[in-house]
Amino acid sequence: MRKENSDFKTSFLSEAGSFMQNKDYFAYAELDDVACWVAVKGLDADQEINSAELAAKGILEKFMEKPSMSKRSIKKYIKNAQNLLQAQSLRVRLKASIVVVVSDYSKMICAVAGNTRLYHFRNGLLTYKSSDQSLAQELVNDRNSSFDISQHDERTNLLNYLGKPNSFQPFVSNKIKLMDGDVLLLCTSGLWEEVSEIEMADALEGAKEPEQYTDLLEEVLLSRQKKVVNNYTIASIFANKIYQETNKKKMKYIKMIVAALIVALIVGGSTIFYQAKQAKKLAELTVEMKEHEKTGNVNFQDGNYADALLEYSEGRNAAKKLKDPIHRNLLARKLRVTQLIINGDKAAEAGEFTDAMAHYEKAKKEGKLIKSFGKEVIEQRITNMDSIVQIVEGIKDGDFRFEAEDYNGALETYQKARKKALAISFTGEPQIKVKIEETEEKIAELKKAQKELKAEGLEKNGDQSYARQQYLQAIESYTLAQEIYQETDLLAKVLGLERKIMNANDKLNPVPQAQPADTAASGAEPPMDEATVADQHSNTEKEGK
Structure with missing residues (x-):
């Protein structure tokens, strides 16, 4: 188990930059004894087929079928991606630039078609960089010069790439020994055209994890503040501990x-x-x-x-x-x-x-x-599938009823669906539970509204009885309304009815007042209630004015 006895950490990001569509793609697979990382840049303008994604998946598909670190196998992986792109070139010719790294956790092999790159750092220094298959790279090789390819006009004039109609020859390196602490950087031209090798090495000084390194490189890239930022992919692999071969x-x-x-x-x-x-x-x-x-x-x-x-x-x-x-x-x-x-x-x-x-x-x-x-496993899945279909249909029916405000019907449907979901440990059960809770809240709101309407009706009846001086009937209506308001936590309404009940009680059972003997003997009018006294007092003030 090479993977378990080594420590390789991978982090990546792939962004569209200033464009609506990201034609870059990155994917990787880490198996027990061998791993494969793939970074691809799509070079065509097809809006329906992502050539980069198609190529990356084509390579990993063959890699997963027959994992190997041999140069022959790696060429087969890339050839499969080449065949896929050619087969899917219906509207336009699909093209892509790719870099593939395969490692057994102690050594690695790099393969390139185009100008997507691999950088290999050791102790903060660049020890290996893949060569582009471009006219600019060929000029460098022929003239034995060291001009900056990232600024050369012919850097995108690729002599070899995935999707090339004929004479397709990817570059595959020999095995490269890895050491503890090595860092691998896979990137598309969207990064290396803007970020220099020195800046890549400098960013490593403050990076302890691959996530930090990719984030720092992205910050350097975006700090250029270009009007147009191309698609870019950055993938870093920290080989903290390599697999130690045993003799x-x-x-x-x-x-x-x-x-x-x-x-x-x-x-x-x-x-x-x-x-x-x-x-x-x-x-x-x-x-x-x-x-x-x-x-x-x-x-x-x-x-x-x-x-x-x-x-x-x-x-x-x-x-x-x-x-x-x-x-x-x-x-x-x-x-x-x-x-x-x-x-x-x-x-x-x-x-x-x-x-x-x-x-x-x-x-x-x-x-x-x-x-x-596998009979039991498959039959269980088939049985569960029937239940899942029923659950999904039940959820749809419940949603329809909920939208139609048939909350009781929706609740019953959701509850049946949840019961089936619990029986088969369906992963969507928590979502059904949320729908049930929302439906129950709606039902509670409706019940509360109905009770309030009933209480308001009773209060209105009480007011009418009071106006007709039917104080006993008014008290009965007010009391019933007050009980309902208490159930619905409408405390202001409860207090208002309490005052109305007290007034009705006062009218029903007036408190007798003592009268002076001479007043009673002279046949004076009976004592006035508080409202009458208040009215007369008001009139007296007006007359005085």
Whole structure:
């Protein structure tokens, strides 16, 4: 496990600059024993097909199928991207400039087609820079001069690039040894035309993490304050710790070879040595094939389908070398089933349920050919897919009812959908819960509004009864209205009704007032209530004025 025993950190950013569309693209894959980083700049004007993305994915697709650090394999990866661009060149010829770095975490190989670049820094100094396949670079090479290519008029006049109709010859370097603390920088012309190598090295001094380095380089680039900023991609890889090769395996094989040589000398025939060597190689391949299949099965059972896919692929390659058709076909079937499950999961996540079901059905059919391989997993996915479709349809129906203000109907629909989501651990369950809470709030608001309307009606009835001097009926209406206002937390309304109830009670049960004897005897008018006294007092003041 080279990756686990090394420390490589990657950070990148890819921006459109002053343009609406970003024609650059960066992608990478770090596997257990080998990694691949790809930076691409699209050179065509096609608005529908992103040639950079197509090329990067084409390279990583082949890399994932057969991970290798050999120059021959890397050329095949790039050739696949070349074929993809040529096949998709329907409206315009798709073109791209690309740099590819493949590493086994202790060494690396760089491949270039065009003028996308790799810079390799060690101890803050530039130790390697990829060469452009441009006329400007050729002029530098021919004249043995060192003028600045970034400012030369022919820097974009590429002699080789992805999508070239004929004589396509990418550059592939030899293996380059890595050391702890090395920094790799992959970038498109949008960066290196504006940021010098000295500035790249200076930015490393204050960068402890790859994110800091890419951010600093972007700041330097944007500080130029150009009216037009081209698409740019910056990807930095900090090789904090490389994988340390061990000599134990080498010594083991040396001892085995020495033993075999001794046997050969004793027997006295080179034929026996050759046969022993071949038998040893076949035995190693057999062990390797079975180990890959075993590890793949464990990963498959654990649901680590991407890792299982890689193991089955390695096992199948070993079976091919062994010329073992039985295991080759078996592992090819397992590889196919695993890939179909992965494709189905991706389609389901994207909401493409028809495509997902098609992948799962194909996986089920393929699995039947090898003792129902993956049957339970696939059937569970198919069952869950039916539920997911029902859940999604339920959510849509609930949304429709919610928009139509049928909140009770929406609530019932959402609750059914959530129940199904919980049953299959559907990832969208939290969103359904939020919809339920929003619907319940709407229902509560409506109920509160209805209660307020009812209370207002009772209060109005109370006012009418009071006006007709039906104080008992007025008190009953006011009391009922007050209870409802209390339930709806309308405290101002509660206090207002309390005053009305007190007034009605005073009218219903007036307090008797003592009268002087002479006044009563003389037949004077009965005492006036407070309102009458207030009115007369007001009139007296007016007359006085």
